[in-house]
Amino acid sequence: MNHFDYQDGVLFAEGVSIPRIAADVGTPFYCYSTATIERHYTVLAESLAAAGLKATICFACKANPNLAVIRTLSRLGAGADVVSEGELRRALAAGVPAERIVFSGVGKTRDELAFAIESGIMQINVESEPELLMLSELATAAGREIEVAIRVNPDVDANTHAKITTGKKENKFGIEWTRVREVYAIARALPGLVPVAVACHIGSQLTEIGPFREAFLRLRDLVQVLRSDGTDIRRLDLGGGLGVPYDGETPPSPAAYAGAIAETLGDLGCSVLVEPGRLLVGNAGLLVSSVVRVKTGATRTFVVVDAAMNDLMRPALYDAYHAIHPVTEPSAEVEAVPVDIVGPVCETGDTFARQRPLPPVQAGDLLVFATAGAYGAAMASTYNSRPLVPEVMVNGNRFAVVRVRPSYEEMIAFDRLPDWQSDTKTGQ
Structure with missing residues (x-):
């Protein structure tokens, strides 16, 4: 609507x-219509709550980084998902509290990570072992402990456009799910890092619920294994990707999306982060x-x-x-x-x-x-x-x-x- x-x-x-x-x-x-942005946020938030999920909606700023758009959502309680220092600075300038900001992205630089640490954001989603080592070095130098998630590449086909698919093993994003256990062991041993979450995002403009369920079930298995290894997983960052109708498509409703999360992951006792962009704006x-x-x-x-x-x-x-x-x-x-x-x-x-x-x-x-x-x-x-x-x-x-x-x-x-x-x- x-x-x-x-x-x-x-x-x-x-x-x-x-x-x-x-x-x-x-x-x-x-x-841009303020009323439409507000309605879409409210429908999603109410759907997640109705499904019994303790969820935070972090707006994917890459979809529309205008300060007025971000502030409209922040005043409703939204956080921000950012993929660059510029987006992080925009989110802060728009009034998003640092404790509601997640930093994703495969190519974060040393300066960007240092600024994120200095800003005191909620979570950094790490996408490679070299990034993990760099983040530990920077956090230790700053005398901070940083809560991190490892972004998992679950090798799930989102059935969307090839240029906006992010969860297949040939894509540049995340760490292959079969190696994630090993990488969390490294994260637990590194100073300055507190691995508390698992992150996953399989693509944009999804019009089917099936790929979400498949990815969520892989996350479920992974969380249980990681907990058995001694990793205190408290949050699940599920990314975004739910599509909107451009040409008569009928994407799953926010209620169906929330239901899929609750059915596959709801009994793990984790809080949930979702990072919609297109869906909201x-x-x-x-x-x-x-x-x-x-x-x-x-x-x-x-x-x-x-x-x-x-x-x-x-x-x-x-x-x-x-x-x-x-x-x-x-x-x-x-x-x-x-x-x-x-x-x-x-x-x-x-x-x-x-x-x-x-x-x-x-x-x-x-x-x-x-x-x-x-x-x-x-x-x-x-x-x-x-x-x-x-x-x-x-x-x-x-x-x-x-x-x-x-x-x-x-x-x-x-x-x-x-x-x-x-x-x-x-x-x-």
């Missing part, structure tokens, strides 16, 4: 019309764009919009589907015709949809790309020297720009000319 609806023939975000925002900030822009965001022109080609019609692949990478990167709707509600009598919806970037890959039925549009009309709240602005770039698009948050009948569009001058000012390209004459 989301809070984007037509009212009197015009698309609204909660109580604010999309054309009103477009007139104020220009297009393209991202628009995907349906809470739109990308709003203007039609630049309609171009008739030799074999098809192109609707050229002012948003581009640098603003929303998912279609170019994953062949991902986003529903596209006009902001002005089309009449039921108007026949949709197949068009290619494309952006202005000089690549054929800058195509959002091919032969997608769309009501007739003309230059200046507004279109929205649905389910764009996750991995939209987060993955944007300035390719073709295009400014990053602004982000807007709506709350009831109010809206605010929560990331501004930089000017061309501000973009260019980040570059520096070397001294040998100076225009100052040298007397030659």
Whole structure:
């Protein structure tokens, strides 16, 4: 469910019309609904509680690292799952307490780990033996004891896109589950480390409950073995991955997901961490764009919009589907015709949809790309020297720009000319 609806023939975000925002900030822009974010968090939290789980929801900041988004969730009680020092600093700046932050990621640097130790976060998820040794060295030097989890690679196929599958043995993430017992023995012996948790994340945009159950059952067996070895496992970090409907998919409900956790792991006496990203913010965001022109080609019609692949990478990167709707509600009598919806970037890959039925549009009309709240602005770039698009948050009948569009001058000012390209004459 989301809070984007037509009212009197015009698309609204909660109580604010999309054309009103477009007139104020220009297009393209991202628009987020506070009410949708809050509802998705609440449904998940209530589902976990109803299943009898002592659970903490740590928002996966990589899905949408905007401070206003993170703070909205933090005020509801969410923690944060971060994968870089930048995300950790953002979570802290947004008001997430350090004791509700988990640091994941396969390539954490020495400086990043040192900052995490200094910040006093809840848990660091270790993904290799060299990282374990480095963390012990840093913790000992800082005079700290750090609670850690070993990220397990359970070799489970998540049945999702190959580029967002993370739990198979050929993926770069985690430690192969058959070696985890050995690595926990190393962790128990190292100074400065307190191994208290097991972590696992098998992929993103899962639309079936089966892979979760398979991974959870492997974790269950592993916890029992580790406890028999003397490791005091108190927490289970189950990652995220529950999908959202982009194109008619029917992912498991939060209640079904919580039920699967309770049925497979609920009697172990562990607290649970879950790290959803897309589930909380995907349906809470739109990308709003203007039609630049309609171009008739030799074999098809192109609707050229002012948003581009640098603003929303998912279609170019994953062949991902986003529903596209006009902001002005089309009449039921108007026949949709197949068009290619494309952006202005000089690549054929800058195509959002091919032969997608769309009501007739003309230059200046507004279109929205649905389910764009996750991995939209987060993955944007300035390719073709295009400014990053602004982000807007709506709350009831109010809206605010929560990331501004930089000017061309501000973009260019980040570059520096070397001294040998100076225009100052040298007397030659």
